[in-house]
Amino acid sequence: MPHSTLLNSAALAAALEAWFAECGKDYPWRRTRDPYAILVSEVMLQQTQISTVLDRGYYQRWLERFPDFQSLAEASEEVVLQAWEGLGYYRRARNLQKLAKAVVEKHGGVLPADPALILELPGIGPYTAGALSSFAFGLPEPIVDGNVSRVLARLFHDATPIDSREGIATQWSRARELVAAASDPAAFNSALMELGQTICRTGQPDCESCPVRRFCQAVDPASLPVKTNRTVLTDVTERVFFRSTIEGVMLQQETGNRRTGLWKLPALPEGGELPPVLLKSKYGITRYRVTLWVHAAPEVVPEVEGMRLIRYEDLFQTPMPSPYRRALDAVMKGQGEFVLE
DNA sequence: AAGTCGGGGGC
DNA sequence: GCCCCAGACTT
Numbered sequence: 001m002p003h004s005t006l007l008n009s010a011a012l013a014a015a016l017e018a019w020f021a022e023c024g025k026d027y028p029w030r031r032t033r034d035p036y037a038i039l040v041s042e043v044m045l046q047q048t049q050i051s052t053v054l055d056r057g058y059y060q061r062w063l064e065r066f067p068d069f070q071s072l073a074e075a076s077e078e079v080v081l082q083a084w085e086g087l088g089y090y091r092r093a094r095n096l097q098k099l100a101k102a103v104v105e106k107h108g109g110v111l112p113a114d115p116a117l118i119l120e121l122p123g124i125g126p127y128t129a130g131a132l133s134s135f136a137f138g139l140p141e142p143i144v145d146g147n148v149s150r151v152l153a154r155l156f157h158d159a160t161p162i163d164s165r166e167g168i169a170t171q172w173s174r175a176r177e178l179v180a181a182a183s184d185p186a187a188f189n190s191a192l193m194e195l196g197q198t199i200c201r202t203g204q205p206d207c208e209s210c211p212v213r214r215f216c217q218a219v220d221p222a223s224l225p226v227k228t229n230r231t232v233l234t235d236v237t238e239r240v241f242f243r244s245t246i247e248g249v250m251l252q253q254e255t256g257n258r259r260t261g262l263w264k265l266p267a268l269p270e271g272g273e274l275p276p277v278l279l280k281s282k283y284g285i286t287r288y289r290v291t292l293w294v295h296a297a298p299e300v301v302p303e304v305e306g307m308r309l310i311r312y313e314d315l316f317q318t319p320m321p322s323p324y325r326r327a328l329d330a331v332m333k334g335q336g337e338f339v340l341e
Numbered sequence: 342a343a344g345t346c347g348g349g350g351g352c
Numbered sequence: 353g354c355c356c357c358a359g360a361c362t363t
Contacts, residue, residue, distance in 0.1 A: 029358095045358040052349060052357090088348030095360080125360045145358045165342070193358060202356065203352085228342095231355095236347095257362095258347055285347040322348070 009181035012215045013188050019211035020191035035111040035136040036068050042128045043096050069109050072100035081261050081319035090259055095123025113137040140185040142175035147196025153225035157217035161228040236290045240265035242278055242331050243297035248311040252304050264324045266304040268295055278331050283323045294327050
């Protein structure tokens with residue numbers, strides 16, 4: 001039976017909306033109903049914290065460069081990736097442009113106000129479809145993200161792993177039921193996320209300040225939610241080389257599944273003597289612990305697929321993942337051996 | 342259902 | 353260090 005037997009959805013929604021009306025934060029994407037502007041924020045915020053997107057100007061810069069679906073659809077991929085540089089998960093940027101092209105071609109440049117059609121677009125999953133439907137169109141569609149799953153697990157005192165099939169289904173079902181009882185779906189969904197972000201936090205929930213405390217069934221909120229997922233870190237060694245001329249630097253463009261279209265220092269071919277080390281740097285990325293060695297170029301500069309000389313004046317607008325950007329900057333700035341850790 | 346995508350910030 | 357973050361997609 002519906003989970004509403006456990007609490008009064010309408011009363012909960014009203015309490016949360018009242019709290020949000022008073023305490024809700026002011027974000028640029030909350031000041032607009034432009035579906036495109038909201039879409040850009042949602043994609044940038046996938047697995048990325050708000051402060052990362054806002055403090056470094058990504059959002060505003062993007063909207064200035066690509067103010068609507070049409071301009072994004074017409075931009076070159078290189079410019080798109082360059083605007084995304086530093087945000088990571090570059091597939092999001094490529095999908096966003098693919099989406100813009102689809103909206104222009106299939107929907108005349110206007111995002112359809114239909115959750116099912118939105119969900120079909122590239123790069124749009126259940127969360128982003130719900131976010132767009134509620135924030136841009138005011139539809140009572142649910143959203144479940146990291147914040148919401150934590151809030152719901154505690155609210156309903158549910159120790160089902162939130163990353164299990166059953167846990168995911170339960171969360172969406174509860175979120176759907178709650179938003180249906182809301183008077184303002186957009187405000188309610190925003191409130192649910194913001195509650196998780198500011199009060200129902202991962203580490204120490206601030207239950208004293210919680211506007212829906214009287215609805216909460218959690219016995220020990222800090223022990224929820226439960227997850228099954230455990231990540232094992234893998235060590236990776238990567239060797240690249242630095243080859244510069246009077247005109248520029250040799251770089252290699254990625255073509256595989258990762259970082260497609262972005263540029264990096266060229267891979268040092270396997271086998272043979274290792275040229276002198278110019279720089280050693282370490283960085284973590286998803287489940288990898290990478291040690292990046294930047295070597296001098298071999299005496300006979302190897303042929304590397306996708307390698308090209310990039311002129312110095314073009315370097316700053318060449319899309320490049322952050323770890324390579326940092327390593328390249330360090331190598332170009334200094335002489336001798338450096339360590340970036 | 343599990344891996345992948347291969348970032349970045351906070352504590 | 354480790355965990356989390358306005359997840360989506362592939363196998």
